Amino acid sequence: MDPDSLSKAFVEHYYSTFDTNRPALAGLYQDGSMLTFEGEKIQGAQQIGAKLNSLPFTQCKHNVSTVDCQPSGPAGGMVVFVSGNLQLQGEEHLLKFSQMFHLIPTPTGSFFVFNDIFRLNYA
């Protein structure tokens, strides 16, 4: 699969998991993984999973507008940059967001999220 298709597949999988089975997101991270969520820094798969599960909304729907990706170096990683909007249950207004992932290949041919930075784009 080419990098663009791979990154789109990852992004679809990530937000579909977020919206339908959020506790499973922790499995996409490892111990060294980092999340910066609206400026708050969290490290480690377990801590990142706990943060994502503690967000103050139970249901949401991510709509992806753009996905850009580039290889991140000789080791087979890639950086993925997403823009889109987020609808929370009971909220009329969409929240625009941008998010970047740095994906690192695993020995089994899959990827895990090493870097994750999320920001809402306030209007």
Place this chain on the structure above:
Amino acid sequence: MDPDSLSKAFVEHYYSTFDTNRPALAGLYQDGSMLTFEGEKIQGAQQIGAKLNSLPFTQCKHNVSTVDCQPSGPAGGMVVFVSGNLQLQGEEHLLKFSQMFHLIPTPTGSFFVFNDIFRLNYA
């Protein structure tokens, strides 16, 4: 200098150069560097410089709202995520943007831009 201070210094330098001496931006990239600008992929310092210099406005001012950074791996690189707005000469409305950089250390103790992804955040 800690990574947060380093990334803020880089971001200030990058946009100050963009706004006052755009032809010098090419010096921040190397031959393997990649830019994805609004979905268009460009590779190489010279080609990236040419693209940035060919943008259809001569004067602009970047205002940075947030800068987030994380180490990108054992080799000393870092990913930097910026949100802000952009004012073009003669335009009343500000353009919101997000941009990510993957910075790689050079043997002389400086950094160059390996990955650069830029997107306007349309309202």
